[in-house]
Amino acid sequence: LAVGAGLSGFILSLFGFMANEAQSDLSLTGIRLMFSIFPAALALAGVVAVFFYPLRDTQVKEIEAELNERHGYGDQGETAEATP
Structure with a gap:
């Protein structure tokens, strides 16, 4: 915010x-x-920038698996549910 105000x-x-x-x-x-x-x-x-961001389906699945592991969802076969 400070950068935007200064730039303005x-x-x-x-x-x-x-x-x-x-x-x-x-x-x-x-x-x-x-x-x-x-x-x-x-x-x-x-x-x-978003269009050329190199995020593919395999990378998304790897990230999801790592996050599930960090939060302890991998042990019981559960997955983290996205909340809106």
Whole structure:
């Protein structure tokens, strides 16, 4: 959260934002970009990262087995149930 707040302030200053004053066209453009293009670009980057994350079915099963073992579910044939 602190990084996001600091980054927001930095971006606003790049576009010439001045508090308690009428904003210039450049400042208004910066504000619009902060609420539209920048978040969309970061969301797209996140989707691309998840798409290329190398997690396969065999790895998921190995992780589940290790977690079940850590929590003691492997002894009685039980499995951990996901709770919403």
